[in-house]
Amino acid sequence: MTQARVHVGGADPYDVVIGTGVLGELPAMVGERARTVAVVHAEGLPEIARPVRGALEQAGYAVHALPVPDGEAAKEVGVLAGLWSSFARLGMTRTDVVVGVGGGATTDLAGFAAASWLRGVRAVLVPTTLLGMVDAAVGGKTGINVPEGKNLVGAFHPPAGVLCDLATLMTMPHEDYVSGLAEIIKAGFIADPAILELVEDDPKGAASPDGPHTRELVERAVRVKAGVVSADLREGGLREILNYGHTLAHAIEKAEDYRFRHGHAVAIGMVYAAELSRLAGRLPAGTVQRHRDVLTSVGLPVSYAADWAGLRATMSIDKKSRGSTLRFVVLDGIAEPGRLEGPDEALLAAAYREITS
Numbered sequence: 312m313t314q315a316r317v318h319v320g321g322a323d324p325y326d327v328v329i330g331t332g333v334l335g336e337l338p339a340m341v342g343e344r345a346r347t348v349a350v351v352h353a354e355g356l357p358e359i360a361r362p363v364r365g366a367l368e369q370a371g372y373a374v375h376a377l378p379v380p381d382g383e384a385a386k387e388v389g390v391l392a393g394l395w396s397s398f399a400r401l402g403m404t405r406t407d408v409v410v411g412v413g414g415g416a417t418t419d420l421a422g423f424a425a426a427s428w429l430r431g432v433r434a435v436l437v438p439t440t441l442l443g444m445v446d447a448a449v450g451g452k453t454g455i456n457v458p459e460g461k462n463l464v465g466a467f468h469p470p471a472g473v474l475c476d477l478a479t480l481m482t483m484p485h486e487d488y489v490s491g492l493a494e495i496i497k498a499g500f501i502a503d504p505a506i507l508e509l510v511e512d513d514p515k516g517a518a519s520p521d522g523p524h525t526r527e528l529v530e531r532a533v534r535v536k537a538g539v540v541s542a543d544l545r546e547g548g549l550r551e552i553l554n555y556g557h558t559l560a561h562a563i564e565k566a567e568d569y570r571f572r573h574g575h576a577v578a579i580g581m582v583y584a585a586e587l588s589r590l591a592g593r594l595p596a597g598t599v600q601r602h603r604d605v606l607t608s609v610g611l612p613v614s615y616a617a618d619w620a621g622l623r624a625t626m627s628i629d630k631k632s633r634g635s636t637l638r639f640v641v642l643d644g645i646a647e648p649g650r651l652e653g654p655d656e657a658l659l660a661a662a663y664r665e666i667t668s
């Protein structure tokens with residue numbers, strides 16, 4: 312299979328390599344100055360980290376595997392502190408490198424560990440989930456959760472390279488695979504309608520790593536993200552569009568004690584944002600229905616019912632808020648993202664009612 316290479320520009324440029332057999336690129340991304348390489352991976356997935364460790368050992372690095380808890384349980388301050396202790400024990404200096412292998416939770420943690428160790432060492436990311444490949448590992452947002460909210464502590468720390476080996480997707484649990492599709496569909500709504508058409512034409516294929524368009528869907532979503540973060544790494548404006556659906560999604564994840572899949576929460580959050588757009592007179596009802604149809608077709612949820620007051624309170628701490636003003640990414644049409652600033656409480660509650668049934 313041929314490989315695709317997507318360049319991410321900006322002050323710290325790097326490549327995202329997509330295909331199979333991509334690990335040959337790893338030593339070049341780690342670089343010649345490194346001696347020690349810490350490979351951070353989920354403790355339940357040592358077999359996924361094994362080829363990564365092998366490629367690095369063969370290249371002559373001193374490789375140390377640092378297993379962390381699986382999934383979202385990794386994005387906790389205690390786990391991060393454990394990595395700092397391990398880095399100290401290994402004597403990691405500024406020329407040494409952290410390699411994160413796994414899903415988005417693992418790469419978010421590994422990236423933040425790299426960002427914070429000695430005020431910043433090189434990180435190379437090897438995402439092994441669909442969501443990790445198309446979103447989490449690209450763009451330099453790293454971080455952890457705190458009890459008060461999702462991703463509230465973190466740093467912008469672009470990786471030195473991202474390697475997406477599509478073969479690793481074959482072992483993914485179906486529900487986690489589908490979760491990743493939510494971020495791909497998000498990229499379709501905010502920027503690349505061809506993604507929506509690919510999913511709508513063959514939802515069953517889209518929901519399987521064996522599907523005919525897996526590689527194209529991954530590449531298209533990565534290109535959307537790369538284009539945005541190349542222009543606005545630190546979310547001064549444009550980058551906010553990647554947060555479509557996330558204001559409510561993050562509140563749902565917190566309400567569910569981070570046991571709700573991120574992509575599933577984003578799917579619900581996108582329908583909420585679409586309903587907000589419609590109720591604000593900015594989006595036709597047909598486009599809101601298109602959200603429900605395409606998300607449902609691949610098995611993603613589009614409704615949610617829990618105490619509105621709790622969700623509303625959590626949304627205030629969203630990173631797009633400015634002072635007491637809530638700000639949402641909305642749509643004025645397909646691939647026409649806009650902002651809704653300080654919406655009426657009545658509008659927020661009305662949009663929520665639309666997704667509770």
Ligand SMILES: NC(=O)c1ccc[n+]([C@@H]2O[C@H](COP(=O)([O-])OP(=O)(O)OC[C@H]3O[C@@H](n4cnc5c(N)ncnc54)[C@H](O)[C@@H]3O)[C@@H](O)[C@H]2O)c1
Pocket residue numbers: 353355356359381382383386413414415416417419439440441442443446447448449450451452453462479480481482483484487490491494573574
């Ligand atoms: N930094 C960003 O820009 C960004 C973007 C989107 C999402 N995120 C974050 O990413 C996280 C979600 O990522 P995710 O969906 O990958 O979830 P995840 O990291 O929790 O992984 C999902 C599950 O898949 C398992 N897994 C990983 N690779 C596997 C494989 N190849 N085969 C079998 N099992 C495998 C994991 O162990 C885990 O149990 C959230 O924390 C979210 O906030 C970050």
Ligand SMILES: O=C(O)C(=O)C[C@@H](O)[C@H](O)[C@H](O)COP(=O)(O)O
Pocket residue numbers: 446450452461462463494546550551553554557630
């Ligand atoms: O890269 C971005 O920017 C995004 O918003 C991508 C989101 O899919 C991702 O979930 C991100 O982690 C959310 O960031 P946050 O700043 O809202 O925590």
Ligand SMILES: [Zn+2]
Pocket residue numbers: 446494557573577
């Ligand atoms: Zn997301």
